[in-house]
């Protein structure tokens with residue numbers, strides 16, 4: 126479906142998400158796979174991406190926000206288990222439990238709320254105890270775990286909760302040799318032992334994000350939780366690009382040139398004239414800017430062109446400042462492009478074209494931030510839909 130009112134779009138190839146999940150399962154053959162679909166599936170579209178991941182063999186889906194987990198069930202995604210993990214007091218826990226969503230517990234007060242919500246809806250809440258093994262973010266410290274466990278076991282004996290999981294998250298998964306990977310693994314093993322020795326029959330112990338799924342098999346446990354790799358971007362670009370791991374980027378960001386015009390040498394381009402033409406040339410205006418999620422930090426100067434833009438067979442760079450709604454590309458004096466011609470900011474990279482990783486490098490960030498920040502102003506166009514979806 127073409128959105129005729131939008132001069133740009135993010136085309137998401139769902140068959141690529143499916144095949145990336147198949148590849149990731151091959152990287153972690155002894156574990157089940159949770160496709161992390163938080164943040165609107167990293168900007169790729171929550172429900173279609175989730176279904177595509179399930180088609181590739183994901184038996185679990187994960188979201189940070191509870192609203193996304195509930196939305197998946199409301200959309201009819203009923204096959205996989207769903208875990209949600211980030212919420213503040215007053216979250217719609219009753220609704221999540223009613224919708225058969227597993228919930229993480231990261232504090233004593235969260236457990237109290239989960240138990241109350243489970244009693245309210247008359248269902249057993251499936252709980253994954255989140256342990257802070259060293260990341261220093263959400264989760265029970267090992268000391269807190271010792272305090273919360275008796276209450277959790279008590280609630281389990283009463284049928285309010287079932288302790289189905291223990292899990293944690295790594296601080297340096299993208300540096301597999303970093304000593305904290307081993308330390309966190311050891312703290313995690315102790316936490317699992319503590320909970321199991323206390324009598325919990327855990328279904329899943331899980332620790333690995335994309336980077337650990339690809340590079341640290343010793344932490345795969347029963348379930349791996351890749352996010353960025355599902356969408357075909359490398360979590361460890363310094364170790365290898367997607368192709369190194371059999372992955373392909375699923376999102377292509379493309380636009381039509383709004384206008385094309387000839388300007389003389391010495392012409393300033395965009396705000397503050399950070400770029401000035403060095404000769405007679407042709408400028409193309411791309412109707413995407415920072416309001417659409419294009420990082421302003423990827424602006425360009427004559428010395429250092431900004432984020433890459435594929436124009437025909439050529440890869441050019443942003444000339445001057447990225448504006449709110451638009452950016453400019455210096456097409457060169459002999460340009461034959463016309464308004465309406467398609468340009469690509471990033472895509473699969475298979476044809477030598479630019480990738481979200483290239484944009485990340487141009488903006489001094491990570492590919493995660495590039496794809497997740499593509500705004501709601503940019504329509505998602507889903508292609509490559511498989512029939513056998515969830």
Ligand SMILES: *Cc1c(COP(=O)(O)O)cnc(C)c1O
Pocket residue numbers: 161163189293294333334335336350351352353354360
């Ligand atoms: C986001 C997230 C993941 C997935 O991380 P990637 O690096 O994208 O694979 C896994 N687990 C938790 C707790 C997360 O917050």
